[in-house]
Amino acid sequence: MSEVSLNGRCLVTGSAQGELLYADVGLSFWGGVEPFTGEVIDRHHPLSGQFISGRVLAIPSGRGSCTGSSVLLELILNGHAPAALVFERVEDILTLGVLIAEQMFGHSIPVISLGEAGFAALRNTAFVRVEDDRVSGFSSPPPPLLRDQTNQTSHRPLSQISLTETDQGFLDGAYGKAAQVAMGIILRMAELQGATELLDITQAHIDGCIYTGPASLRFARQLVAWGARVRVPTTLNSISVDKRRWRELGVDPALGEPASQLGDAYLEMGARVSFTCAPYLLDSAPELGEQIVWAESNAVVYANSVIGARTLKYPDYLDICIALTGRAPKIGCHLTQQRLATLRIDVPALDGVDDSFYPLFGYHVGLLCGASIPVICGLETKAPTLDDLKAFGAAFATTSAAPMFHITGVTPEATTAELALGGHAPDKTLSVSPADLLHSWRELNSAQTPAVDAVTLGNPHFSLSECATLAHLCSSQRKHENVAIVITCGRATLERAQQAGYVQTLENFGVQFVTDTCWCMLGEPVIPPTARNLMTNSGKYAHYAPGLVGRRVHFASLAECVDSAITGVASGRLPAWLMAAHQAEVSANV
Incomplete structure (x- = not known):
C-alpha cells in the first residue's frame, strides 16, 4: 500500500519504480553527472557522489548547461539512466533528451512534473513508482512492476498547434526524412511548453556538437544519413577538441577522432566553421529583438540579456532540429511578456x-x-x-x-x-x-594549498579585449617555469589578436592558445597530469572543474591570475570589495 499518492503532469509516458534520490536543488547533467557511470560529479551539489542509475531521480529542474539533454541520451542508451525523472516544474533540457531517445532510438524513461506541493511531499519517501501521470511513494520496496508495465511509451496526439503549409510539408516528409523527424520533435516540445504556434527564426547556434559519447555521434550521423541540411545561417559551439591540433596537443585518439568526426557531421549539415562558445563575439551576432535559436547556456543568457535578441535556453538536439526547419515554438523568451x-x-x-x-x-x-x-x-x-x-x-x-x-x-x-x-x-x-x-x-575557492600548477583562462572564450588586457598585464614578464597558462578562444578572435600583436606578447609570457574547444571539455594533457591546483578568473569553470577534471581551484581576478602564473602560488588576498565583510566576520568571532 502506498503511503504517498500524487497526480502530476506526464511529460513522457511510461512506468518505472526504484529507490528515490531526492534533492531540492536543480542539477546540470553536463558537468554534474558522469555520462558513463551515472555518478553525480557536481562537487557543490547535495547529491555529489551518489549514483542515479536505476533510481528515481527527483529534482526541481535541471540547471546550467544545455548539454544536459546529450548526457541524458548517453545514459539512456548505455544503461546508466535513472529509472524515472520527477520534476517540480516542466523541464525542457532533460525531457528533450528522453524524447530524442524515444523517437530516434526506441528507448525511454517516464518523466513527470508534480508542482511545488507534490514535489515537496516526496522529500521523506524511500521508494517511488511512476505510472504515466501518477506517482506513488513507499517506505519499503513495492512489488515488482509487471513486464508489460515497464517503460511503456505511447505517442499521444498533438494538441492544436497551428501549422503553416510549409510546417505541414515538413511533417509529411516533403522536405526529407531529417526535416520530418525534426519537425515531429519540435512539435512534441511545443506541446509540452504550451505553445500554440511556431515562429520563423533568423539564425541558430548548435551546442549538440559537443561529444558526450557514442550517442551524440550516432544522433548526428543519423541526421546526415537522412540528408539533413540547415535552412538558416548556423554556427557551431565549441567542440570537445582543438580540431586542427588535437594530435599535436597529445589528446587520446579515443576522444580526438570521434569528437572531430562529430564536428564534421554538423559541417556536412551546412553549419559554419565557428567552434566557439561565445557566438556573440562573431560578426554574425544577432541584433536587438531578433528571433534566434541558440543553445549553450552562457550564449543564451548573453543573447537575451545583453544583446536583447530572443531565444529560449534551447536543449542540445532541439537546436539542430530547429535549424533544419527554421521554425521554433512561439513561447518563453520569444515573447515580450515572458521576458x-x-x-x-x-x-x-x-x-x-x-x-x-x-x-x-x-x-x-x-x-x-x-x-x-x-x-x-x-x-x-x-x-x-x-x-x-x-x-x-x-x-x-x-x-x-x-x-x-x-x-x-x-x-x-x-x-x-x-x-x-x-x-x-x-x-x-x-x-x-x-x-x-x-x-x-x-565556495569557488576550493584549493586547500596555495600552490598554482595551471592558470586556465577563457571560459567562456576569451574576447579580443580580454587578450588586450592580459597582454598589458603580462608585458615584459615571464611565467614561472612550473606553471602552465592556457587560453581558449575562437579562431576569429585568435586571428584578430595575432594581427593586433597581442598573441606575440602573450606567447612571450608563456601563454598557450587552444581554439575550437573550451575548458569544460579539456582534460589531460592540456591540463598537466601532475597539476593539482588550477587558477581561473571564471566563475563557471571554478564551479565545474572539481567535478570535471578532479582538480581544486583558486578563483580570483585576471591580475591575480597573472601574479600567480609568475610566482607559482596564489596570494590568498581577498579583493578590496570583500575586505569589509571579512573584517566584520573576524570582529564577530573575537
Whole structure:
C-alpha cells in the first residue's frame, strides 16, 4: 500500500519504480553527472557522489548547461539512466533528451512534473513508482512492476498547434526524412511548453556538437544519413577538441577522432566553421529583438540579456532540429511578456569592485534565482564592460535555470526596474550582503594549498579585449617555469589578436592558445597530469572543474591570475570589495 499518492503532469509516458534520490536543488547533467557511470560529479551539489542509475531521480529542474539533454541520451542508451525523472516544474533540457531517445532510438524513461506541493511531499519517501501521470511513494520496496508495465511509451496526439503549409510539408516528409523527424520533435516540445504556434527564426547556434559519447555521434550521423541540411545561417559551439591540433596537443585518439568526426557531421549539415562558445563575439551576432535559436547556456543568457535578441535556453538536439526547419515554438523568451523579471535583487554598495566581482556575483545570483528572471538593482553607476557581463552571465547560467537577467541602467530592456518588471511588483525582493558574497567566494575557492600548477583562462572564450588586457598585464614578464597558462578562444578572435600583436606578447609570457574547444571539455594533457591546483578568473569553470577534471581551484581576478602564473602560488588576498565583510566576520568571532 502506498503511503504517498500524487497526480502530476506526464511529460513522457511510461512506468518505472526504484529507490528515490531526492534533492531540492536543480542539477546540470553536463558537468554534474558522469555520462558513463551515472555518478553525480557536481562537487557543490547535495547529491555529489551518489549514483542515479536505476533510481528515481527527483529534482526541481535541471540547471546550467544545455548539454544536459546529450548526457541524458548517453545514459539512456548505455544503461546508466535513472529509472524515472520527477520534476517540480516542466523541464525542457532533460525531457528533450528522453524524447530524442524515444523517437530516434526506441528507448525511454517516464518523466513527470508534480508542482511545488507534490514535489515537496516526496522529500521523506524511500521508494517511488511512476505510472504515466501518477506517482506513488513507499517506505519499503513495492512489488515488482509487471513486464508489460515497464517503460511503456505511447505517442499521444498533438494538441492544436497551428501549422503553416510549409510546417505541414515538413511533417509529411516533403522536405526529407531529417526535416520530418525534426519537425515531429519540435512539435512534441511545443506541446509540452504550451505553445500554440511556431515562429520563423533568423539564425541558430548548435551546442549538440559537443561529444558526450557514442550517442551524440550516432544522433548526428543519423541526421546526415537522412540528408539533413540547415535552412538558416548556423554556427557551431565549441567542440570537445582543438580540431586542427588535437594530435599535436597529445589528446587520446579515443576522444580526438570521434569528437572531430562529430564536428564534421554538423559541417556536412551546412553549419559554419565557428567552434566557439561565445557566438556573440562573431560578426554574425544577432541584433536587438531578433528571433534566434541558440543553445549553450552562457550564449543564451548573453543573447537575451545583453544583446536583447530572443531565444529560449534551447536543449542540445532541439537546436539542430530547429535549424533544419527554421521554425521554433512561439513561447518563453520569444515573447515580450515572458521576458519580464519576477524577482528583484538589490546589490550592496561596494567600493573598489574589480573584474572578479562580476563572475562571483553572477554565480551567487544564479543560486538565488532558480528559474526566475531577476532584475538586479544597484549597479547603475558601476558601468560594467561587455567582458564583465559575459563573465556574470556565464556564472549566472551555471547555477540557475533562468534564460536571462536584467540589470537596471545597463541591459537594454531594463532602463528602469519598473520597465524590466513590466510595471508589476516583483514576486519577491532579495538583498545580497557582502557576507553572502564572501560565502560564495569561499565556495569557488576550493584549493586547500596555495600552490598554482595551471592558470586556465577563457571560459567562456576569451574576447579580443580580454587578450588586450592580459597582454598589458603580462608585458615584459615571464611565467614561472612550473606553471602552465592556457587560453581558449575562437579562431576569429585568435586571428584578430595575432594581427593586433597581442598573441606575440602573450606567447612571450608563456601563454598557450587552444581554439575550437573550451575548458569544460579539456582534460589531460592540456591540463598537466601532475597539476593539482588550477587558477581561473571564471566563475563557471571554478564551479565545474572539481567535478570535471578532479582538480581544486583558486578563483580570483585576471591580475591575480597573472601574479600567480609568475610566482607559482596564489596570494590568498581577498579583493578590496570583500575586505569589509571579512573584517566584520573576524570582529564577530573575537
